[in-house]
Amino acid sequence: MTTPLLSVENLQTQFETAEGTVRAVDGISFDVHEGEIVGLVGESGAGKSVAISSVLRLVESPGEIVGGEIRFRGETLLSFEEGPNGERRQSPESLSNKEFRQRIRGREIATIFQDPMESLNPVFTIGSQLQEFIEINRELPPKDARDVAIETLREVDIPKPEDRFDDYPHEFSGGMRQRVLIAMAIACQPSLILADEPTTALDVTVEGQILNLVSNLQEEYGTSFVWVTHDLAVVADICDRVNVMYLGQMAEQADVHDLFDNTKHPYTEALLQSVPRPDKTVESLTPIEGVMPEAINPPSGCRFHPRCPDAREVCREVNPEPRNVSDTDNRHNAACVKHDVFDVDYEHSTPIQSEGDEFGEDLQVTEGSR
């Protein structure tokens, strides 16, 4: 196997709050290869956005990356070592923030966020923001940067790009603003784009336009993508491989076809059963029982066990790391002890009775508003 473009190992990001430490990302690993679209899926609170921000070093205080290793094309971007007093600290191999900003972010790894209005400055024109970005990152003189900017806007299908260059963000529709962000992301021809729910706020027809645009760009430039989403339909549509997250950890990692047709983790299975489908009428939905617990106080053992239909006593004790459970050559990781490779005697463990009430949603008092 060739060196992955991006490789994340055992990444840990936590937030110190008054109530205690929130381990938003708790030891996740994943790879992205050249030319791949990799999905990062989960419900709100799973830690997907924090994972992306960690790779981009955009985690803000009180959040902090406290462990793990991130490599890009084999080069270490971030790693940790043990200090003289046994404490964990960033190793000297890690790229400094300045170097990361100048060489990696924007040039090699670009990003697209969910809310395009928040990512664009409302008091500057669309064109000037795009042009400035190109001037700085590609070191072009203003006039050339302007030409590149207009060409990029045309490429993402903005009508009359010469005229719209001088418009302000509020004069663009939501879909067009998202196209501008995509234009900004591709303007420096990065090798990897991290997209955080970029189509969630958009209408279905606009979402379709954007997904097509991304597929075309990916074919044309061979750019790799990490696509963060809660929408399994989007994943099925554009991703090559998928990572499913639950409460800060990886539940399942597989090729997109294996994930949907040969699901190995009960959480993924339950998620697939709970969504209504546009292409066929489902008589009754099977919801997942309960709600996702707070990351500040995760359940013991497997984090999904209180909501899992397959949970047994052993699941309360063992918190499994994802392991390869594939019966083919394609790697298929699942973090569920019901598979034999975990060897924890799941077979003879007593099933846990469901604790949910008749409507399934456990009543639990959430502290403060989310």
Place this chain on the structure above:
Amino acid sequence: MSEVDDAGPILRVENLKKHFSTGSGVFDTVELDLSGGFPLKRTIEHVKAVDDVSFEIERGETLGLVGESGCGKSTLGRTILRLLQPTEGAIYFKGRNIAELDKGQLRRTRKDQQMIFQDPQSSLNPRMKVGPIVEEPMKAHDLYDQAGREERARELLEAVGLDPQHYNRYPHQFSGGQRQRINLARALSVDPDFIVCDEPTSALDASIQAQVLNTMRELQEEFNLTYLFISHDLSVIRHISDRVAVMYLGQIVELAEKEELFEDPKHPYTRSLLSAIPVPDPSQAGSRTILQGDVPDPVNPPSGCRFRTRCPELIPPDAYDLDNGEWAAVREFMRAVRRRAFDPDDRAAIETQFFDGVSLDGEPGAVVDDAVDHILAAEWETATDLLTEAFAEQSICAQEEPAYELDSDRSASRFAACHLHRE
């Protein structure tokens, strides 16, 4: 009430319109007019949010109302309940036109009609406990005494899947899905017949959405409710509805029984919507066809069929004899010119890009040649106008408003606003 009609549909909406004026002050609406006479002119523009909509809802059914943002579906939902004053048209609720009721009469009908909003957070008063929140509508309508209200509130909390013990808790102590259940309990407290649900599950995660949708169905059966279910999510609409209305730019373009609508859509917009949504099945990946362009401005909607400016099945003008290939090439060219989507070099390049293998002659050919001249002279606007006038405006789609009743195997009739169904 004696005049209540129990036989017909629970709700019948006839030619309902809701227009909003755009100007917000005196100076906003005044324009300089130098064409002669007094130099200032007062113009008020109107956003036609709901424009001539008619439909019926039968007792006990769920009518799904689906459309993209800005199509007017929420405005329609609110106007039906007269939370907004209709501009024109009639709303018969149990046979009585509520568009004409005065305040007092309207207030009494509110008991039978309730609404559930999208955001479960902002529709609950954070300073009130859950019990009193659920009792509030009963108080407003003078139902029961205090003890009776409390008893009913506890019953309802249980009915929507919450613990009656949580009567004394505040909204912030509940999760999003549970808050939406509180909204349900509040809406049910006055024992309504009809509930408008405006995107009730859009803010919820997939697993929680399924729980709430299931509860809504159970409650519908238990309390004999009629729902108008508004959503942009076609999967949710397919799951919950009996019949579905599709809205585009202030009008209903198709209304049909659910299975018919999803399996055999009769309007190009419905077809476009259905093919645009991704399906949670990787074997069907990449089969999307995409609707191009943006929704037009509702202040000046297109003439005739409002969808025609984006329609992939626009009907060629009868005046010219164009085959499918020729018509497709003309439309692709027209769209590219309007968007200035290419850099013109010379005539030959344009012709190979858009009219490769297609030979246009007669009048259409002359118009296209003319347009190319203008483009090469960098007169994009003139070229756009020329093409629009010669082709787009000549189609029946631009000249007549479509409205066709079609045969249906599953219900009394179905409706599609598209000239493809003309005889």
